[in-house]
Amino acid sequence: MPLLLVMSQLRHIAAERDTAQRREARISGLVWNGSDSPMKRYSAFAVVREALRWHSGWERAWKSPEPKRYYDVIIIGAGGHGLATAYYLGRNFGITNVAVLEKGWLGGGNTGRNTTIIRSNYLQDPSAAIYEKARALYEDLSQELNYNVMFSPRGVMMLAQTHHEMRGYQRTAHANALQGVKTEWISPQRVKELVPIINIDGPRYPVLGALWQERGGTARHDAVAWGYARACSGMGIDIIQKCEVTAIRTENGKVTGVDTTKGAIDCNKLGIVVAGHSGVLANMAGFRLPIESVALQALVSEPIKPCMDVVVMANTVHGYMSQSDKGEMVIGGGADGFNNYTQRGSFHHIEETVRALIETFPMLSRLKMLRQWGGIVDMTGDRSPILSKTPVENIFINCGWGTGGFKSIPGSGWGFAELMATGQSSLCAAFSLDRFKEGRFIDESVAAGVAH
Amino acid sequence: MLILHCPYCGVDADETELAPGGEAHLKRAGPDSSDEEFHDYLFARENPRGVHFERWRHAAGCGKWFHAARDTATLEVFGTYPAQTTEPPREIRARISVRRPGWTWREFS
Numbered sequence: 001m002p003l004l005l006v007m008s009q010l011r012h013i014a015a016e017r018d019t020a021q022r023r024e025a026r027i028s029g030l031v032w033n034g035s036d037s038p039m040k041r042y043s044a045f046a047v048v049r050e051a052l053r054w055h056s057g058w059e060r061a062w063k064s065p066e067p068k069r070y071y072d073v074i075i076i077g078a079g080g081h082g083l084a085t086a087y088y089l090g091r092n093f094g095i096t097n098v099a100v101l102e103k104g105w106l107g108g109g110n111t112g113r114n115t116t117i118i119r120s121n122y123l124q125d126p127s128a129a130i131y132e133k134a135r136a137l138y139e140d141l142s143q144e145l146n147y148n149v150m151f152s153p154r155g156v157m158m159l160a161q162t163h164h165e166m167r168g169y170q171r172t173a174h175a176n177a178l179q180g181v182k183t184e185w186i187s188p189q190r191v192k193e194l195v196p197i198i199n200i201d202g203p204r205y206p207v208l209g210a211l212w213q214e215r216g217g218t219a220r221h222d223a224v225a226w227g228y229a230r231a232c233s234g235m236g237i238d239i240i241q242k243c244e245v246t247a248i249r250t251e252n253g254k255v256t257g258v259d260t261t262k263g264a265i266d267c268n269k270l271g272i273v274v275a276g277h278s279g280v281l282a283n284m285a286g287f288r289l290p291i292e293s294v295a296l297q298a299l300v301s302e303p304i305k306p307c308m309d310v311v312v313m314a315n316t317v318h319g320y321m322s323q324s325d326k327g328e329m330v331i332g333g334g335a336d337g338f339n340n341y342t343q344r345g346s347f348h349h350i351e352e353t354v355r356a357l358i359e360t361f362p363m364l365s366r367l368k369m370l371r372q373w374g375g376i377v378d379m380t381g382d383r384s385p386i387l388s389k390t391p392v393e394n395i396f397i398n399c400g401w402g403t404g405g406f407k408s409i410p411g412s413g414w415g416f417a418e419l420m421a422t423g424q425s426s427l428c429a430a431f432s433l434d435r436f437k438e439g440r441f442i443d444e445s446v447a448a449g450v451a452h
Numbered sequence: 453m454l455i456l457h458c459p460y461c462g463v464d465a466d467e468t469e470l471a472p473g474g475e476a477h478l479k480r481a482g483p484d485s486s487d488e489e490f491h492d493y494l495f496a497r498e499n500p501r502g503v504h505f506e507r508w509r510h511a512a513g514c515g516k517w518f519h520a521a522r523d524t525a526t527l528e529v530f531g532t533y534p535a536q537t538t539e540p541p542r543e544i545r546a547r548i549s550v551r552r553p554g555w556t557w558r559e560f561s
C-alpha cells in the first residue's frame with residue numbers, strides 16, 4: 001500500500017513541524033495566532049497536511065494585536081479600501097509600521113454589504129483609468145493574496161431601455177475603445193441570447209441594446225476584505241478591530257495622532273477611509289466635505305437553480321441583478337434621497353426596484369425574497385470619489401465611492417498608497433478635493449444614470 | 453417610512469409624498485463672495501451623524517417647501533417649521549436640547 005506509506009510519512013513530517021511553542025499554545029488553551037510569521041500559505045498541500053493532523057495547524061488568518069503607541073501610518077476604517085491601502089503601502093513602498101483601526105469588525109461596513117458588481121466601463125478618462133486598474137488587479141488577486149476572492153468575470157451588461165440611454169452607452173463604448181477598456185454595444189437579440197430569462201419586448205421598458213463588458217463580473221465581498229487583511233497581517237501590519245477613532249489630534253495644522261476607544265495613538269500620516277462616516281471624521285479634523293451620507297439597500301431571493309450567468313444592470317428602472325454561487329438572485333436598487341446613518345433604507349425603494357425588475361424579468365414574480373439590508377454610502381455631487389490631501393497636513397482622505405466602490409478596491413488602494421507614501425499619484429490626481437472649487441468635475445452621474 | 457408634518461396644510465405626510473431638498477439654512481453666496489464662500493455654499497455640507505436640519509417639499513400635497521429637524525442616527529423627528537426663516541425657531545431648538553443635551557450644529561444667533 002504505497003499510498004498509505006506516503007500518508008504516514010507525511011503525517012510524521014507534519015508532526016515534527018509542530019513546534020513546541022504551538023503545542024504549548026494548544027495545551028494552555030490559547031489561540032495560536034501565527035506569530036512565527038511569515039504567514040503559512042494556503043495550498044492543496046496545506047489542506048492535505050492539515051487533514052492528516054486533525055486540522056490542528058491552521059493559523060488565525062490575521063492577528064489581533066493591541067495598538068502600539070506610535071505608527072508611521074494610521075488608516076481609519078478596515079473596509080476594502082482601507083485594507084487595500086495598507087496592503088499596497090507595504091507591498092509597493094515597504095511601509096509596514098502601519099495600523100488599520102476599525103470601530104466594528106473588518107469588512108462590516110459597505111464592503112460586506114454590497115452587491116459585488118465589478119466593471120470599468122466608465123465614461124470619463126480618470127474614472128476608466130482607476131476602475132480598469134482595479135479590474136485588472138482583480139484578475140489575479142486570488143494568486144496575489146494567496147486567498148480565494150472568487151473573482152468571477154462572467155460579464156456585465158448595462159441595459160439601454162430608453163433612446164437617451166442607448167445614445168449614452170454607445171458614446172461610452174466609443175470612449176472605452178479610446179481608453180483601451182474592452183466593451184461593446186450589443187443588440188437586443190444578443191442580450192436575449194446571453195440572458196434567456198429576460199423580456200426584451202417591453203412594453204414599458206423595451207430593451208434597445210446593451211453596453212457589454214465581457215471581463216466584468218463579481219467577486220466574494222468578504223473574501224476581498226479578509227484576503228487583504230490576512231496579507232497585511234502577514235507583512236506585520238496591525239489590524240485593530242473594535243477600536244473607534246473618537247478624535248483627531250493636530251498641532252500647527254499637522255496631524256499628530258488619534259484618540260480611540262483603545263487609547264491615544266500617535267502617527268506621522270493619517271488616512272481616513274470610512275465611506276459613510278467620512279463627514280464625521282472630517283468634522284473631527286476640522287473641515288467639511290462635499291459629501292452626503294444616505295442609505296442604499298440590497299436584497300436576495302431564495303436560492304434557485306442557475307438561471308442567469310451574467311450581471312445585468314437596468315439603470316432606467318434603478319435595478320440590477322446577478323445570481324450568487326449559492327443560487328440567490330442578488331438585487332440592488334436606488335439610494336434614499338435624505339441623510340441617514342441607520343443602515344436601514346426606506347421600504348418603498350425595495351418595492352419600486354422589484355416592481356420595475358419584474359417587468360424585465362417576469363420569472364422574478366414567483367420568487368420569495370429572503371433578506372434585505374442597507375449600507376451608508378458617501379455621495380459626492382459628481383458621483384466620483386475623492387482621493388486627496390486635505391486642509392490638514394499629512395491627513396489624506398479616500399471616500400466618495402458612494403454606491404459603486406467595491407469594484408475599485410484594488411485600484412484605489414494602489415493609488416491611495418502611492419499618494420500617501422510619495423505625496424502624488426497619477427491615478428488619484430484628478431480626484432482631488434479642490435476639483436469642486438475649480439469646477440473640474442468628473443461627471444459620472446449623467447454618464448451612468450446610477451453608479452454601481 | 454419617514455413621516456413629516458407639513459406645517460402649511462397640516463397633513464402628516466408619508467415620505468413617498470415628499471421630495472427631499474437637502475441641507476437647510478445655507479447662506480447663499482452673492483456676487484461679491486470669495487471662491488471659498490462659493491465653494492462652501494455649493495458643496496461643503498454638515499452631513500452630521502445626529503441632529504440635522506433639512507429642506508423638504510410637500511410634492512404630492514400642497515407643493516410647498518418647509519424645514520424639518522431630524523436625527524440622522526435614529527430617524528427621530530424633532531419638528532417641522534415653515535421655510536420663511538434663516539434659522540430654526542427657538543421652540544424647535546429647545547425641543548432638541550431636551551432630547552439631545554449639548555447638541556451642536558452651526559452657530560445660530
Ligand SMILES: Cc1cc2nc3c(=O)[nH]c(=O)nc-3n(C[C@H](O)[C@H](O)[C@H](O)COP(=O)(O)OP(=O)(O)OC[C@H]3O[C@@H](n4cnc5c(N)ncnc54)[C@H](O)[C@@H]3O)c2cc1C
Binds near residue numbers: 082102
Ligand atoms: C447595498 C449596497 C450595494 C452596493 N453595490 C455595489 C456594487 O455592486 N458594486 C460596487 O462596486 N460597489 C457597490 N457598493 C458600494 C461599495 O460597497 C462601497 O463603495 C465600498 O464597499 C466602500 O468601501 P470602503 O472600504 O470605503 O468602506 P466600508 O467598507 O464601509 O468601510 C469603512 C469602515 O470604516 C469604519 N469606521 C467608520 N467610522 C470609524 C471610526 N470613527 N473609527 C474606526 N473605524 C470607523 C466602518 O466601521 C467601516 O468598517 C454598494 C453599496 C451598498 C451599500
Ligand SMILES: [Zn+2]
Binds near residue numbers: 458462463510515
Ligand atoms: Zn402640505
